[in-house]
Amino acid sequence: MTGRAELVSTISGRKYPFDRIEEFAENGESLEVSLPGLAHARPRSSPHLWERFGDFLPFPGMNPARSLGEGNTPLLPAGRQLHEWTGLPNLLLKNETQNPTWSFKDRGSLTCMFLADFLGERVAATISTGNMGHSLAAYGARAGVKVIVFVPGFAPREKVDAMAIHGATVLRVEAPDYSAMKRHVLGLAGALGVRIVSGNGPVRVEGYKLAAFELYEQMEGRVPDYIAVPTSACGHVRGIFKGYRELREAGLIRSLPRFIVVQARNNNPITGALKRGDEQIVPVTDVRTIAEAMTTGDPPGGEEVLRKARAFGWLGEDATEEEILESQRRLAAAGFFVEPAAATSLAAVRSLVRNRRIDPAATVVLMLTGSGLKDMDVLRHHACGARTSSLSTVASDLRAVLAERTSESPGTLPGH
């Protein structure tokens, strides 16, 4: 930490002290951490990313025992099949599914635990149907912080169990709709003094920005032209952008990447507004998409992201249900099994290339946000599965499979 941190309301610019940190400003605006002295911030030597970039973080103490080994995820060339399919020879995949609970959320949960230490908080609560609740449950278990997760009535049992086995208390709230449930719980928690961690809160943004620092290291100081981020509550895209902006403030890079905000076509309050040129979000009320990790129909950071998009030339693109499934299949056929939400960005960048909105020579990073194991139900939409043999037919079945190979793909081993 280089100086005294403050919280800044992202639209009005109003400032708040960091030690009374809230998830949102009183008027509902997104908050972000402001740290003076970043011009002199420098990476240091440490095995831990958060220590190397400690000058850029607002926490006065960061206990390594809070970490579950998040981050340090691979950045890989997408491979020939995906280069050809998207038309982008410089397409890179940042595989956030290799985090401790197999989604990008873990970076934000680490900083939530740093905050809990700072404020002496012993309880963290959230409203979640999946990745966020699972990640916070694991980090709370590690840190000895009690975690409460409010889930809607429709949350599948296995997602609930994956949170509960970490020792989190899961409260399944039956309510007419998810939005009403969220409003009720937020009001209630406020009255009881319980922090409801939001995916768009300023402390999670500090965690997500660590991905920018990691990309900076992995690309040896080069800045990609674009970073595509599946977007629901907005904290992820805000965090990665904030990281790059701070690297520039420190003089470590000169330019910023442009962001591609990606949503499902069936739930596109932000990308819809971006494509129409609107300045306001129109909330989506009846969210129905296979990209279940992106269920926020009225994203709390949406207006802020629209402002950023205008100011910094970001793009927005969404993917239809069919495109999401095809992208999931194509990523798997290239070696990467991701959940549907994570697959949206592959479809989106392909559309942007075809519509000539991004240059095929651009270097584009896709954030693969969550593991395919998180949603096995969706596999029923794919025509995969097994062929059935018996001991008497397996020989002829194997011969048939081998013959397919021979006729189909002589010499298809992709080079590097």
Place this chain on the structure above:
Amino acid sequence: MTGRAELVSTISGRKYPFDRIEEFAENGESLEVSLPGLAHARPRSSPHLWERFGDFLPFPGMNPARSLGEGNTPLLPAGRQLHEWTGLPNLLLKNETQNPTWSFKDRGSLTCMFLADFLGERVAATISTGNMGHSLAAYGARAGVKVIVFVPGFAPREKVDAMAIHGATVLRVEAPDYSAMKRHVLGLAGALGVRIVSGNGPVRVEGYKLAAFELYEQMEGRVPDYIAVPTSACGHVRGIFKGYRELREAGLIRSLPRFIVVQARNNNPITGALKRGDEQIVPVTDVRTIAEAMTTGDPPGGEEVLRKARAFGWLGEDATEEEILESQRRLAAAGFFVEPAAATSLAAVRSLVRNRRIDPAATVVLMLTGSGLKDMDVLRHHACGARTSSLSTVASDLRAVLAERTSESPGTLPGH
């Protein structure tokens, strides 16, 4: 590669040329790679583990495009709760669930692809009910190698789908029992010239030994007293041991870790023999354990592991079904959600401490072999799940949860 590699039969010592590599010797013995000149092998500088330790690997070329970013997994202190429960203050967790397909198998699949490049093979096949098939499917997809996975009739649909979405051909073979199916497929594949990759094959062992090199780096040259490895086909424990032996041959370390071979009590051909002092494996025919990733009742590398255990003072311990479930829950309560097979080693080291077979001051590494997401069915055995609220009861339910916290755990934040 420092010299000309050969294959050595681990019991008879008979040698074979490396370019006609087989999974087993003609008499069924395990094979391993022998590389001359290891006394002069040295780690080099590279971002890739396999390049840093290239002197220790037998492949004449290693194409980085084959990698999915395997390895580079965290090594973490287990945390206060697990230190107390096991009685081991120096217990470390090596979290192999953060691999590309969320199990340790990926390290072996990488070297399988290096071998395919070396031999010009375009097909890789295996017999698997889960992790091995999934991992090979993903790496084959990345490399453009056709993958065929033979699964038994009882393989659950979701495990099959996770392989098939990567483009692997899955042949579900209905047969009276799994062993009969394996024998039939092995004979058939031999006749058709298709390699059936074994979890105990010499090339997978070369991949698993990379975990030893990574531990060597992460522990800055120190050698743990014990490494506990859940063991089914034996390739994993053989590989990590081989890595340490080669580090000693190169003069980089002086002592070797002792290994703890871990199995489920319900399927303990190796640990049963070790505990009885037998020199022969008694195969288990009717395997019934919740540790589904360890289904090999007649492990192909078993005799070799028994010999190694006698020669190097290894230990064997197994875990009951109840102990496996409790270990899974305790690992999750410390932040780590692993599949039942991966949880066996926590129970095993606890038993060994209680029976005074390992010194509580020892440094012990547990290999967390696979993600809990790989087997969500098992969660029904845990008394977890959600409490159900409604909009009218959630306030009192939340108050009750908060009160539980206060009475239960004042001051329980663990220090580092």
